[in-house]
Amino acid sequence: MNATIKDIAKRARVSYATVSRALNNKYGVRPETRARIREIARKMSYSPNGIARGLVKRQTRTIGLIIPDITNPFFPEVARGIEDGAQERGYSVFLCNTNWEDARERQYLELLAEKRVDGLVVAPISNVVDAVRGRQYGSIPVVYVSNAPQGTARSFVVIDNVRGAYLATRHLIDSGYRRIGFIGAVEGSLSIDERMEGYKVALRERGLAVSERYIKLGHFRQETGAAVIRGMIEEGDYPEAVFAENDLLALGVIQGVQGMGLAVPRDVAVVGFDDIPFAGFQEVQLTTVCQPKYHMGKTAVGLLLDEIGSGRPRSGAARQVVLEPELIVRKTSLPG
Amino acid sequence: MNATIKDIAKRARVSYATVSRALNNKYGVRPETRARIREIARKMSYSPNGIARGLVKRQTRTIGLIIPDITNPFFPEVARGIEDGAQERGYSVFLCNTNWEDARERQYLELLAEKRVDGLVVAPISNVVDAVRGRQYGSIPVVYVSNAPQGTARSFVVIDNVRGAYLATRHLIDSGYRRIGFIGAVEGSLSIDERMEGYKVALRERGLAVSERYIKLGHFRQETGAAVIRGMIEEGDYPEAVFAENDLLALGVIQGVQGMGLAVPRDVAVVGFDDIPFAGFQEVQLTTVCQPKYHMGKTAVGLLLDEIGSGRPRSGAARQVVLEPELIVRKTSLPG
């Protein structure tokens, strides 16, 4: 139904090899011939078959993007950066939501392998991607974004989580708070250890005790933050300030605090992590550590396409970039 | 480098046709043979080449998703619904951000055609998709989501915009407001006409005059809302309430009002459209008309895959679903 190169060849009375060369601006076809062929192609509204091309060239100009959930406000900007970067260089991107499930991550890996994507950028939730290395996905370039499996040999672009957490916690301490809690997601995040680490480092550095009572883990949802703080308040023993592993949790904490009739930051101060779009909203003014989401996505895809382009064997070529976090002080952490 | 069907055939001492049939559970291969072949395939960690398959079967099990901007909080949920629906039926989806630009929309159309996607779901910004029908994209199934070109013959799933706007405006009137403004995006939205229509209908129905002074168009950005309302306030002539074409604009209006030292809803009430995730946030409590984003995405992709599956010629088979909007009354529209 769609016109093919052969149809054009017939009309133009040349071999289809010539048509191919003409259309691809390859060296070796007379300008007039080229023009004539192009014109015919246009008239027949020819659309090159990327599938056939992909088969012979063994590349699809396509990459896969595997993230937990595009609906989580952290990811759209990352995705956008990736898509923009890919698009600029002629690549298309498959969007894959794992919904924080290992099984789905694995499944997508397989699917994308069958689709013969040229590369993958992954915001991993665990080590599965790395684990399947050496099998069929072993040969396809992967770069991690947002966080990376510990000790991976692949490229990645992440933020310095322990430093970010350190900055956040130190800020709280320096603002005069002493009993500082940590609320995190027990699952769905490779970064929790690092962020808790930074939190503890800051505490110790300032000579404060790390109290397990104020360290709570839940799920990676906004409700977690609310539930956890509410629980503490009801028990009558709650921190003056909390550092939440991410902004969604932090927002939850704020809701929880207010739901109990207390106020932020008067009764409990809070700082988050990520700087999702609404953190800066007038009514919220959440102090948080910023991740340059768009930028991270864009540079990640840049690394990936470089690896793809160079055809360089992945090993040894890995570029692991860790960005410096920036603390954005807004209102939820300012003492009365 | 990747094992092919022929490699397996060699190892199994059968023809590669047999391997194909064995792996695809096709009729006509002895169970033991099938098992043996499968085992060998597994050992060689064979991954079927979807490109080659796509070439012969003339379908890629792939669809394109064209939206303006995944970063706009309206779209992630739609996208998620689409991806979920696609994934359930074995399809992958290309994410394409047009950035509200016609040219990019057109460009993606072409690209996706070359990639031979089996179908497209598009949140259109104008009529270009429909316009290019009849050319190469004419034959590929398209369903619109969120809004659709007027008079299109294709399938779509949208919300009843005029009714939604009517509901919103009427609610404002019934709450006692009289001077009600409309703020919209002049570009980047097919739905603006409909929403303004609903707004006017409500006004007239209640015997209120439509004052052009209170109807302002800007860009599709949050800042627009703020700037517009600020301008009116500075001029000393501003509405008691405003209906914003979407939540982002509405949020902007709120910021603008507060930035001028006034309060919402005391000095100016506001209602939005879309019910983006943060509209319901404690600190915001934006009254708005809800679009069931996830659901819209999921049903849109359902329609698309039905069309694809049936191989039915698109014409005549179009299913155009328009959803009933629901007004969610929160705090930004409640008089003192």
Place this chain on the structure above:
DNA sequence: GAGCTTTTTGCAAACGTTTGCTACGCTGCG
């Protein structure tokens, strides 16, 4: 105008599948 170079074109193989058709070997029946 012969020989040589350079440009333009065509041939055909390859990419990795799916699938219609044919061929082979059995089984069972008459």
Place this chain on the structure above:
DNA sequence: CGCAGCGTAGCAAACGTTTGCAAAAAGCTC
């Protein structure tokens, strides 16, 4: 024992390109 019928398996074409190589045509030089 001959043959129909069936269950398995193989052959080869097709899908629509790209590209190395060879052939043809054209342009130069002397």
